[in-house]
Amino acid sequence: MTTMRQTAATEFAGRPGTAREWLDRARRVARLLAADAAERDRHPRPPHAEVRLLKDAGLVTLLGPKAHGGGGERWTTALRVCREVSRADGSIGQLLGYHYLWAWAVRFFGTEAQIAEQEAAYTRGGLFYGGAINPRDAHVVAVDEGDALRLDGRKSFASGGAVSDLTCLLAGLADGRPVFAAVASDAPGLRYNHDWDNMGQRLTESGSLSLSGVRVPWDAALGYTGKSARPLPYGSLSLLTLQLIMTNLYQGIAEGAMEAAAEYTRTTTRPWPYGGDVKESATEEWYILEAYGDFRSKLWATEALIDRVGEELSELLHAPRGAVTPQQRGEAAVRIAAAKQRIIKEGLEVCTRIFDVMGARSTASRHGFDRFWRNLRTHSLHDPVAYKQREVGRYALLGEPPEPTFYS
The missing domain is CATH 1.10.540.10 (Acyl-CoA dehydrogenase/oxidase, N-terminal domain)
Structure with a gap:
């Protein structure tokens, strides 16, 4: 380092x-x-x-x-x-x-x-953001104390918070209104519990966060003016942006797995001597060539879909905030759902099958090739991919775009 x-x-x-x-x-x-x-x-x-x-x-x-x-x-x-x-x-x-x-x-x-x-x-x-905004944790409450809010509670995941300059928080007022705010990551009352111990994404510092008396001035509560807020439809693009970030993350992990495997195959994998058609190099083995052809074709296909919807979402993100329509949002949402479900399926397959074309010695822990599968498998459980498939299915069958939620 x-x-x-x-x-x-x-x-x-x-x-x-x-x-x-x-x-x-x-x-x-x-x-x-x-x-x-x-x-x-x-x-x-x-x-x-x-x-x-x-x-x-x-x-x-x-x-x-x-x-x-x-x-x-x-x-x-x-x-x-x-x-x-x-x-x-x-x-x-x-x-x-x-x-x-x-x-x-x-x-x-x-x-x-x-x-x-x-x-x-x-x-x-040049400040770096972490965040604790998991909406399934409804345990962080915001209490009005006049010119400021007091935040108390716990978030199960605070990805990057412990190594960031600013932490984005989500809390709830007593009347149900959400409060988003970014605070200094070393603000009094924030405690990072350093309890992230999952099999993948090991360096994300995604452990839990405890809040005790964290003060947020009302003028730092995003969107609030005079303790009231008027949300824009543009804000619902935040969930689509998160989903597309994940999709690109998975594409990158799968590409990295294939590239690392290819280098190992070229330099280390030995041809199989008992098949009746002995090759001089592993790169001449028909089954190895077939596998890499399959990997490359599938990841080119997912890349094309991801790039297409990335351009579509980018147009919305850089448009005037008041110009985004529900129809535009829905069309982008369903294609992001389609891209995410495809790269999860294809990416996990690539990250698993690379061992078929590298051979038994590639499983040595010093190589760490299993990290690609562990990383993709861990993060792809963020929300059930079956619901992404259902969203695409409803659109294909009934013409209904996904309804905005914290996960779509």
Whole structure:
């Protein structure tokens, strides 16, 4: 990791000026992450150095306004950057994608004044977002104390919070209204419990978060003016954006699995000597060639669908907030659901079948090839894929787009 930091300090001078240059920078970041990805997965620690790398490379402010030193890029680029980083390390790809989502939360829910203030602050400071917004945890309550809100409770998941500068929180008022707010990650009353111990995405610091007397000024509650708020339909795009970030995360993990397996097959896998048709190299084995052809075809297909819907959603995200219609939202939602269900199915198959074409020695723990399956399997359980299939089915059969929920 020290080498990663030393390299980052000298390699990422200046700021990319085009989408292609941003993607090239993301690939360079991915190469640094890939060098010790298996080792970091075996011995996970809070990814402070990895987040520092994202900052040094400028990826953290890719979506930030150019006027404040940001990249001023579009969401199509941000999603591709997330995917490129995920090829090397799914955990860091997730943290970066979630950062983009939470940095955009002020646009989803905030007032024009809040947008101007918060985007300037995070972009100029190169600040990194974590978040604890799981809507299934209805245990964080917001109590009005005059000029501020007091937040108390617990969130089961706080991805990236412990290694972030700002944490995006979701709480509920007594009358049922939601409160979104970003607070300093070291604010008094926040306690990260460091209890993330899952089989995959080990470096996401996604453990639980306890809140005790966390104070949030009313003017920091996104969208509220005079203790009242008028939500825009644009805000419902936040859930679609999260789902498409996940979809790109899975595509990146699957691509990374295939690429790592291909390198191992080219350099290490031996041909099978007992088939009656002995080959000189594993790369001449017909069943190996057939398998990689299948992997590549399936991932090209999912990539094409993901990129198409990414362009569609990006148009909505960069449109005037008041211009988004329910029909546009519904059309994007159903295609995102379709893309997500396909990459989960195809990605898990690729991450499993790579061992068929690498051979028994590839299961040695030092290689860490199982991390690709563990990462994709772990995160793809975020919400049941069967409901995504049902959403697409209702649209295909009845012409009904998905209803906005916290997961669609």
